[in-house]
Amino acid sequence: MAEGLLGRIGGRGHVPTKDFAVAMSDQEWQRKLSPAQYRVLREHGTERAASSPLDKEYGDGVYHCAGCGQPLFASSAKFNSGTGWPSFWAPLDQAVETQTDRSFFMTRTEVHCSRCGGHLGHVFDDGPQPTGLRYCMNGAALDFRRQEKPPEPGGAEPAAAG
Numbered sequence: 001m002a003e004g005l006l007g008r009i010g011g012r013g014h015v016p017t018k019d020f021a022v023a024m025s026d027q028e029w030q031r032k033l034s035p036a037q038y039r040v041l042r043e044h045g046t047e048r049a050a051s052s053p054l055d056k057e058y059g060d061g062v063y064h065c066a067g068c069g070q071p072l073f074a075s076s077a078k079f080n081s082g083t084g085w086p087s088f089w090a091p092l093d094q095a096v097e098t099q100t101d102r103s104f105f106m107t108r109t110e111v112h113c114s115r116c117g118g119h120l121g122h123v124f125d126d127g128p129q130p131t132g133l134r135y136c137m138n139g140a141a142l143d144f145r146r147q148e149k150p151p152e153p154g155g156a157e158p159a160a161a162g
């Protein structure tokens with residue numbers, strides 16, 4: 001049977017009840033984040049195009065989640081998409097997860113931090129090589145740490161014993 005079709009119809013409706021490693025109440029997030037960060041990360045808002053200084057940032061460093069601090073993108077994967085939002089062709093290993101977003105009468109792929117579930121932006125398939133992907137991110141969701149070296153691929157910390 002057409003599994004792809006079923007998958008599309010069913011939508012696999014990822015209910016956002018998943019437990020993330022970093023979980024806080026709305027009130028706690030509101031205290032921790034700026035209003036702009038909160039609107040993007042916790043309410044799936046989108047900042048105005050070209051409003052983030054990180055859109056024009058091309059220095060070396062690592063982009064972290066503004067919610068929980070997890071490293072998400074290396075500056076080496078950043079490119080100028082001309083959209084007005086910081087754009088990357090690949091995230092760091094296991095840093096982000098995606099789900100289908102059917103809001104605004106469009107079907108898009110939503111991108112969130114794998115550690116706290118904070119909304120980052122969307123991913124589109126019109127990016128540059130080698131991946132052909134364009135991770136269109138909200139600068140408000142990112143915390144750029146200049147000169148920091150990205151973690152080694154696959155060199156993630158071993159699962160905490162006990």
Ligand SMILES: [Zn+2]
Nearest residue numbers: 065068113116
């Ligand atoms: Zn996070």
